[in-house]
Amino acid sequence: MKNVTVKVDNLSFGYNSEKVLKNINVEAKSGEITGVIGPNAAGKSTLLKCIAGMLEPDKGNVFVNGNNVQKMQNKKISKIVSYLPQDQASNVVLPVLEAVLLGKVHSLCWKVTEKDLEEAWNILEKLGIDYLAERGLNELSGGQNQMVNIAQSLIGMPDVFLLDEPTSSLDLRHQIGVMDLIKNITQDEGISTLISSHNLEQVVRYADKLIVLNSGCVYASGDVESILTTDMMKSVYGVESEIELTKNGVPKVTLLSSTER
Amino acid sequence: MGYNMAEYSEETGPGIKDIYSKINNRKKLLVSILGLLCVAIFLLDIAIGSSWLSIKEIVFAMLQEGNRINKIIVWEVRLPMSLAALLVGASLGIAGAEMQTILDNPLASPYTLGVAAGAGFGAALAIVVGVEALPIWKGTLVSLSAFLFALVASLMIYYIAKLKNASKEMMILAGIAILFLFESMLSLLQYFATEDALQEIVFWLMGSLQRSTWMDLGILFFILVPASLWLTSKRWELTSLRLGDERAKGIGIDVEGLRLRTLIVVSLLTAVAVSFTGTIGFIGLVGPHIARMLVGESQRFFLTASALAGAILLLGASIGSKLVIPGVIFPIGILTSLIGIPFFIGLILTQRGGYWG
Numbered sequence: 001m002k003n004v005t006v007k008v009d010n011l012s013f014g015y016n017s018e019k020v021l022k023n024i025n026v027e028a029k030s031g032e033i034t035g036v037i038g039p040n041a042a043g044k045s046t047l048l049k050c051i052a053g054m055l056e057p058d059k060g061n062v063f064v065n066g067n068n069v070q071k072m073q074n075k076k077i078s079k080i081v082s083y084l085p086q087d088q089a090s091n092v093v094l095p096v097l098e099a100v101l102l103g104k105v106h107s108l109c110w111k112v113t114e115k116d117l118e119e120a121w122n123i124l125e126k127l128g129i130d131y132l133a134e135r136g137l138n139e140l141s142g143g144q145n146q147m148v149n150i151a152q153s154l155i156g157m158p159d160v161f162l163l164d165e166p167t168s169s170l171d172l173r174h175q176i177g178v179m180d181l182i183k184n185i186t187q188d189e190g191i192s193t194l195i196s197s198h199n200l201e202q203v204v205r206y207a208d209k210l211i212v213l214n215s216g217c218v219y220a221s222g223d224v225e226s227i228l229t230t231d232m233m234k235s236v237y238g239v240e241s242e243i244e245l246t247k248n249g250v251p252k253v254t255l256l257s258s259t260e261r
Numbered sequence: 262m263g264y265n266m267a268e269y270s271e272e273t274g275p276g277i278k279d280i281y282s283k284i285n286n287r288k289k290l291l292v293s294i295l296g297l298l299c300v301a302i303f304l305l306d307i308a309i310g311s312s313w314l315s316i317k318e319i320v321f322a323m324l325q326e327g328n329r330i331n332k333i334i335v336w337e338v339r340l341p342m343s344l345a346a347l348l349v350g351a352s353l354g355i356a357g358a359e360m361q362t363i364l365d366n367p368l369a370s371p372y373t374l375g376v377a378a379g380a381g382f383g384a385a386l387a388i389v390v391g392v393e394a395l396p397i398w399k400g401t402l403v404s405l406s407a408f409l410f411a412l413v414a415s416l417m418i419y420y421i422a423k424l425k426n427a428s429k430e431m432m433i434l435a436g437i438a439i440l441f442l443f444e445s446m447l448s449l450l451q452y453f454a455t456e457d458a459l460q461e462i463v464f465w466l467m468g469s470l471q472r473s474t475w476m477d478l479g480i481l482f483f484i485l486v487p488a489s490l491w492l493t494s495k496r497w498e499l500t501s502l503r504l505g506d507e508r509a510k511g512i513g514i515d516v517e518g519l520r521l522r523t524l525i526v527v528s529l530l531t532a533v534a535v536s537f538t539g540t541i542g543f544i545g546l547v548g549p550h551i552a553r554m555l556v557g558e559s560q561r562f563f564l565t566a567s568a569l570a571g572a573i574l575l576l577g578a579s580i581g582s583k584l585v586i587p588g589v590i591f592p593i594g595i596l597t598s599l600i601g602i603p604f605f606i607g608l609i610l611t612q613r614g615g616y617w618g
Contacts, residue, residue, distance in 0.1 A: 092503045117278060153511070
């Protein structure tokens with residue numbers, strides 16, 4: 001079981017002169033799923049990319065297990081942090097098995113070993129897409145492609161797992177399947193998982209903590225119950241809503257109307 | 262899901278290994294067939310000409326035995342041309358494959374980014390300036406100048422792209438701009454050139470395998486081998502580039518660095534090939550597509566298959582160029598496109614999936 005810490009320390013980032021993230025201070029823990037929510041252009045994807053070391057912040061730092069991500073090489077980062085971008089369809093003529101193996105590109109030797117293959121098979125089975133192993137990515141549907149992407153991100157068993165809208169292209173059954181799997185792996189392996197999503201219902205159901213971003217600032221962060229309030233919904237999303245606890249203890253948001261005309 | 266789980270569920274180890282071997286074996290077979298086809302067509306290319314030789318005669322001559330005339334034909338005429346077709350075809354096939362990979366674009370070829378235009382300008386410059394001055398060294402000078410300007414073109418693209426984060430869009434824009442720059446400078450040279458020089462420029466641009474000397478072939482070989490080895494060592498990283506920049510970065514690939522380094526290697530390959538034989542178009546576009554249709558885009562097979570497909574295409578064109586008008590070698594650059602394009606369009610129309618919809 002890993003013991004992972006993610007600490008975003010006073011982070012600011014801008015594309016050209018426009019500030020996208022302003023003085024962000026958040027943390028994420030081992031074995032927990034942290035939901036990153038907020039309206040369009042709140043900076044959710046940018047925050048994940050900064051944590052993945054893919055964007056150079058203007059100010060501030062990201063620490064994973066106490067190591068400054070900005071000072072690490074891509075190769076090293078990729079061994080501890082896995083980033084799954086918002087999905088795009090792929091037309092690559094490449095067998096699924098090889099696409100999954102690419103997830104551990106930096107540990108592949110000249111010849112693909114039995115261990116590599118077993119790891120790939122293992123994750124394909126866990127995701128229930130082992131039957132796709134021989135097919136080409138170009139033959140898959142959008143949802144199947146995303147399942148392969150998830151397998152690719154998980155094969156290296158990262159410490160930190162960053163997912164940008166991971167289930168938006170999946171059908172309901174696979175949404176639940178994938179989220180259950182991510183929840184289990186997160187807890188069993190002690191991974192720290194951050195998921196950005198517009199799907200509030202889903203985030204609330206699976207996340208342990210929430211980070212609410214609004215116009216590049218942290219509006220609030222903490223436990224789901226304390227964060228998810230009608231006030232937050234109103235001031236961040238601009239909607240009137242009702243929030244109630246369902247039978248199994250999961251908050252349910254019902255949208256009433258938009259406050260903006 | 263239309264899948265028999267029992268087949269693999271007993272033991273996972275052998276199951277996945279079987280699948281992996283199955284994926285590999287089909288492709289290994291296809292690459293081997295391409296290899297054999299390449300050897301066969303290579304021998305055929307040596308055999309065909311104004312006097313036809315049998316395979317036995319070729320082998321004897323290669324071993325420095327038998328008929329003296331055959332030895333001269335093989336060693337001084339046929340072999341250099343056929344080897345040039347083989348090496349240039351393979352170089353252009355590889356260069357095209359990697360250009361399409363790093364630019365993530367099926368339209369890309371070794372000539373997309375103006376490297377060949379640079380070579381064309383360089384050759385023309387040497388022809389215009391040097392024709393009278395140094396008649397003996399002319400061939401070498403033209404090649405050298407073509408090579409230098411091909412390098413100048415690729416360095417320009419490299420530095421412009423580097424300033425702009427080496428995105429593929431930036432590389433294409435910079436490359437096309439450089440292409441037009443060198444083409445207009447070439448037109449300028451042609452405008453001022455004498456009639457003799459003009460004719461020579463036009464002939465150079467058409468491309469020809471007859472120009473290459475044993476020395477040229479040696480240089481080509483010693484660029485091709487390390488370039489292929491380096492690209493092979495990067496085969497997984499290069500494969501991941503086709504997943505898109507974000508995805509590749511997500512799994513820890515230094516996308517910009519890899520793209521720039523590959524651009525240098527591809528430019529070198531192209532520059533050498535083009536400077537010795539002129540701009541033989543089309544091979545670098547079609548070779549990789551044929552390879553992709555056969556073995557897919559895993560660079561473990563794609564690279565070799567592209568090289569072989571390129572070599573086969575150019576050797577085939579070389580044979581064609583000797584047969585069009587008996588006793589005359591037709592300019593090969595014209596022929597590759599004339600025969601290759603209908604063939605290529607036919608291939609595209611029969612394919613499904615991938616780039617070909």
